[in-house]
Amino acid sequence: MKDVRAASIRAQFLALAILLIVLVSLLAALTEPFIRGRHDRGVEIGLMAGRMERIIDNYSSATTPAQEDAVMALAVKLGVSVSAVPAGEVADLHARGMPVAQPASALTTTRSLLQEGFGDAIRHVFEPHSARRALAVPIDDRRALVFDMPVFPSSVWFYPAVISGVLKIVIPLVALAYVSSWLIIRPLARFAVAAERTSADDRLEQPFATEGAAELRSLAASLNVMRNRILEMAEARTRMLSSISHDLRTPLTRLKMRVESGEPSDLQGKMLNDVTALESMINETLAFLTDVQHDSPLRKVDLSSLLQTIATDFSEASADVRFSGPRRLKYVCKPEALTRAVSNLVGNAARFAAHIEIELEDAGEKGIVIRIVDDGPGLSEDLKGKVMEPFFKADEARSSGTGFGLGLSIADELIRKGHGGTLKLLDRTPHGLVAEISLPAVHDMHTHPSVPG
Secondary structure, three states, X not given: OHHHHHOOHHHHHHHHHHHHHHHHHHHHHHHHHHOOOOHHHHHHHHHHHHHHHHHHHHHHHOOOHHHHHHHHHHHHHHOOOEEEEEOOHHHHHHHOOOOEOOHHHHHHHHHHHHOOOHHHHHHHHHOXXXXXXXXXXXXXXXXXXXXXXXXXXXXXXXXXXXXXXXXXXXXXXXXXXXXXXXHHHHHHHHHHHHHHHHHHOOOOOOOOOOOOOHHHHHHHHHHHHHHHHHHHHHHHHHHHHHHHHHHHHHXXXXXXXXXXXXXXXXXXXXXXXXXXXXXXHHHHXXXXXXXXXXXXXXXXXXXXXHHHHHHHHHHHOOOEEEEEOOOOXXXXXXXXXXXXXXXXXXXXXXXXXXXXXXXXXXXHHHOEEEEEEEOOOOOOHHHHOHHHOOOEOOOOHHHOOOOOEOHHHHHHHHHHHHHOOEEEEEEOOOOOEEEEEEEOOHHHOOOOOOOOO
């Protein structure tokens, strides 16, 4: 079976087709002796024609009423429905649509009448008494016989044919479809799962397993090579940007020292402000290129204590930050990454608001909700999505021309990729902004490492 799964898709389809032929042939050979199929109706037709021929011959030879009655009794014994009529009525019966056959051709006519089409046969299954079929046979110039043509019950051909079709066609096709899906569709489904897992965890070395059909193995190998090249390009770009940002610090520090050593003036203050802004941008860039890798392990922590510590740290730095929520709330997360994300959001709010509150809510099966609520000027709807972009600048953003830097971008990356959560910016009444972090329940996260208690 492993060799079949490793074969090409064309070879698999060929093998499955051969398997289907063998399975149908085997089922037909085993079940046909026990099932009365359509060919049994031909046997019944032959028997009926033979009995009618015998009755016609005996009735033609009868010369007395007693002999004719004996023939009628024989017909009843043979299960043939027949009645004697005067020969003069044959023409009238024929005019009303009843077929007429001479004794010599009665056998052939009977067979043609009983060999009904498929539509008639289906109609007789559901309407067994829908119409009377009969055949008039003139015996001589004064006698004639009218035979009622039988309608074979569905047990003779219809139900056996259905059972035979199910055993020989439906079951093998269902089995073939199941095996096909197992051999071909399941590897494709694993590809989709691997692709989704790759986007959530870039640390996987070989996310696309090289197994299954030859074409799928080739595709998996190509995707792994492409992914590795993309990761190498991204890592090279990150190293380059980190190196550039790091190297800029040295001349920037010298420039700052030279400005500070000069005579105090308005120009010196403006230059120091520009140098400080450049230094802040470099620091944020380095933080974005390093901290967003979110490789820290998952641990069970007390979220209430973690958020209270963040609020205390900002309060000691002269910011009005308070925490509200349950006294204790255990949660499995990446505490360093989550601390960085919440701190960035609180730090951003502190630039524009006088009062900030960190709210923690346990939403049960829906997960955890953390809200950073401030009383600042807020954001317009069209800016809420743009401020997540690195170094977004807008004069109207929070009534400041300094923009938002990388703080929100880093927070969004750490929450979305590091924890599988979401970050939304909402309006606060009457004014202000609410940064809402939604974290999934522990069992919904995309990784399930062993967590110390």
